[in-house]
Amino acid sequence: MVQSVKAKEIIQSLTYLADPVKAKFLQGYFKTGKGEYGEGDKFLGVKVPEQRKIAGQFWKDVTLDDLKELILNHYHEIRLTAIFILVQKFQKSKSNEEKQAIVDFYFDNKQYINNWDLVDSSAHKILGPWLYNKDRSLLYELAHSGQLWDQRIAVISTFYFIDHDDFSDSLKIAEKLLQHPHDIIQKAVGWMIREIGNRDYYTALQFLRQHYKNMPRTMLRYAIEKFEPETRHGFLKGTI
Structure with a gap:
């Protein structure tokens, strides 16, 4: 699958901010070990305020197809940034049709909303x-x-x-x-x-x-x- 321009920009923006030391800490904090609730999840080590800032910069121009690429990503922060964008799009939507599409997207992809912070956000x-x-x-x-x-x-x-x-x-x-x-x-x-x-x-x-x-x-x-x-x-x- 060819990566969309917007999805690529968001992933590059997050990757640029990666911190390996913080990533190691987060993998322990979010219980990513074998048999734990976040087993296998991977982290870049990007702070939540930085993710929110990126989401704020991109949300208007990102489509649900772009978000599909992000929500499928194996890095936790990329999925969480997708969630931040999805929430903003829902809150700013002016029609029930737009909101319905976002809800359907959320429900169809809930298997990737797979840690407590993703749910709670x-x-x-x-x-x-x-x-x-x-x-x-x-x-x-x-x-x-x-x-x-x-x-x-x-x-x-x-x-x-x-x-x-x-x-x-x-x-x-x-x-x-x-x-x-x-x-x-x-x-x-x-x-x-x-x-x-x-x-x-x-x-x-x-x-x-x-x-x-x-x-x-x-x-x-x-x-x-x-x-x-x-x-x-x-x-x-x-x-x-």
Whole structure:
């Protein structure tokens, strides 16, 4: 496949900023070893602000075909920059047809949105707003898929709903994933419960009172992080 001019320019811009020392650190930080959640992922060692700057420079002129080349790239930062561009294109789109095409692209290529930062930079900025006034069954399909990153997409997408004081789907998905074995999902679920608590303390408290004894410790700690010390200690000791 012949590389598009824009995709080539973006890849060259990122490659120019590569830092081998930082790349080595990131490969450990994002768990790229055998059997780890980011197994086999490769890094250039480019800082996120630099990626965002490049995305800001190119997003207007980049097509979905260009982004397809970027999202398929084996370097993490190139895929993340593609995500930053995709989010900007979605947010700036003026028609539902344009937004639909971006959502379809996102869903068709979700196997390449395969680390927590890629998910967390996009799910609540693309799928969340798109599904807000639509049927949300897609999120439940993702939550039940058994695929780690699909499940994280389902959880993080609901952050958009939470930000609009709509907690129902977040709590239903949290309940379905309550005993998930992987801390990537435990942390995401706990984070969403915490965000609900930031907006509606008693809704989060009621949910936790009902479910906390069945939660993994990691999920619980994330969920209660902003509670008063006495309440936190009560949950952790199992006395609430």
